[in-house]
Amino acid sequence: AQTVTQSQPEMSVQEAETVTLSCTYDTSESDYYLFWYKQPPSRQMILVIRQEAYKQQNATENRFSVNFQKAAKSFSLKISDSQLGDAAMYFCALGINDMRFGAGTRLTVKP
């Protein structure tokens, strides 16, 4: 069975600071992708960053980066220089044929 666990229901960060959102997953597959999606209030899901499991190098997209630890089945998201527009629900997802999502972490950014 594929499962995704986000252990932080809520996180808060000061504007311009750095925050890390945690995610662990479980799968017996060797070929998979991992994703972080952002869902602002009442708005649609937006892809933030993705990581192919066969790649050892951690993905980076501007202020967003991941720490992918395959053996530990851990996939955390680091947001640097946090901005007010980063406030949203963040979902970690495991993609094989379908997508399994965690329960989400609500990120608040304080001015």
Next chain:
Amino acid sequence: DTGVSQDPRHKITKRGQNVTFRCDPISEHNRLYWYRQTLGQGPEFLTYFQNEAQLEKSRLLSDRFSAERPKGSFSTLEIQRTEQGDSAMYLCASSLMSRIQFFGPGTRLTVL
């Protein structure tokens, strides 16, 4: 590229009625997915299509739910004899033979 579109955006219905939602994927995408999202939770996988073939269905997809993608383009999700527990956001996503899924805005269903 107009993105994934869903119609309607909101639907209010009475318990026991049937409802149908439509999803139009990104035009060249051959895979289409349906998810259900309840308040405060992550999306839960319902089913997915590759072209017109329905390849996987979740146990969440009871016999009251049916999905079609007749010509491999748009898809419909029908819920028969709706129940209050069906109230949720229904999300559609599409992809092009990759694991990167692009989501639509969703259809919010309220069953009274």
